[in-house]
Amino acid sequence: MSGNRSIKSARILALSFILMIILSITNTNLTPAVAQQSRVTLSAWTSGEATIDGKIDDSEWAAAAKSDVDTLYGRSTVYIMNDARNLYIAVKVRDNNLGDTIGKFDQIVVDLHAPDDNGQFKAGDDSIGCQPPRTFDDAFLTSDGSFLSDSSVDGECAVTRIGDFNHFELRHPFNSGDQQDIALKFGDSVAFRVIIFDDGKVADVFPKTTDSRNPNTDKWGSIRIASAPAALLSNPLLLVGAIVVVIGWVGWIAYMFRQRGKKAQQTQEPELGSGT
Numbered sequence: 233m234s235g236n237r238s239i240k241s242a243r244i245l246a247l248s249f250i251l252m253i254i255l256s257i258t259n260t261n262l263t264p265a266v267a268q269q270s271r272v273t274l275s276a277w278t279s280g281e282a283t284i285d286g287k288i289d290d291s292e293w294a295a296a297a298k299s300d301v302d303t304l305y306g307r308s309t310v311y312i313m314n315d316a317r318n319l320y321i322a323v324k325v326r327d328n329n330l331g332d333t334i335g336k337f338d339q340i341v342v343d344l345h346a347p348d349d350n351g352q353f354k355a356g357d358d359s360i361g362c363q364p365p366r367t368f369d370d371a372f373l374t375s376d377g378s379f380l381s382d383s384s385v386d387g388e389c390a391v392t393r394i395g396d397f398n399h400f401e402l403r404h405p406f407n408s409g410d411q412q413d414i415a416l417k418f419g420d421s422v423a424f425r426v427i428i429f430d431d432g433k434v435a436d437v438f439p440k441t442t443d444s445r446n447p448n449t450d451k452w453g454s455i456r457i458a459s460a461p462a463a464l465l466s467n468p469l470l471l472v473g474a475i476v477v478v479i480g481w482v483g484w485i486a487y488m489f490r491q492r493g494k495k496a497q498q499t500q501e502p503e504l505g506s507g508t
């Protein structure tokens with residue numbers, strides 16, 4: 233009887249332990265996925281740096297959060313991800329050419345507002361952009377509503393034409409130390425909009441809830457700086473190894489309880505026999 237009870241408690245112990253592990257794993261994974269609001273929120277961690285060469289390779293941007301948007305010439309896609317230092321933004325814009333003459337550029341501008349407080353795009357806020365082939369604009373909004381280039385240009389960009397698309401890739405540190413840039417840490421959010429120019433004119437804005445002039449950032453999208461996943465979760469081999477170790481450990485405890493139960497039964501049996 234006591235042996236059976238021991239096995240039962242070992243099983244309960246094992247089950248609660250496994251449940252605890254599953255809960256802690258799913259909890260870590262699910263918490264960031266909960267949408268905080270109806271605004272478009274993009275957030276993704278990448279362990280590999282993107283190569284800013286104007287080629288949005290599927291493997292290179294596989295980890296990115298993506299959002300499709302219908303633009304002037306068809307469907308385009310916005311990609312967002314970050315590593316420990318940089319925010320990476322890519323936009324694959326469907327277009328019939330890559331306008332690269334002065335005054336008629338196909339270009340993008342990404343306006344950023346932090347903290348992400350649903351407030352107005354205001355003086356001092358960060359704005360970056362990309363013109364063909366590799367002109368990276370790092371600027372800030374002034375109090376008269378114009379943009380000035382930062383004294384320190386932080387980041388880079390490139391755009392090339394591949395098939396029916398213009399591939400824009402940008403890199404901007406999320407905490408460059410420059411007062412004219414965003415200063416974010418892991419878990420922080422920044423409001424953003426992407427303005428897409430066709431032949432020098434505003435053609436589209438992402439997200440569609442805003443336009444190129446609306447300063448109310450509650451209608452913009454949001455980027456949240458993703459944290460690196462815990463080492464255990466980022467490496468499937470480590471995770472499988474840990475589960476194997478736990479199952480082995482639990483099995484061993486159950487085995488020990490069973491052996492102890494058997495031993496107790498064996499020592500009780502002769503006593504009962506001699507009593508009759």
Ligand SMILES: [Ca+2]
Binds near residue numbers: 283287289
């Ligand atoms: Ca690339």
Ligand SMILES: [Ca+2]
Binds near residue numbers: 384413
């Ligand atoms: Ca800067």
Ligand SMILES: [Ca+2]
Binds near residue numbers: 358371413
């Ligand atoms: Ca700036």
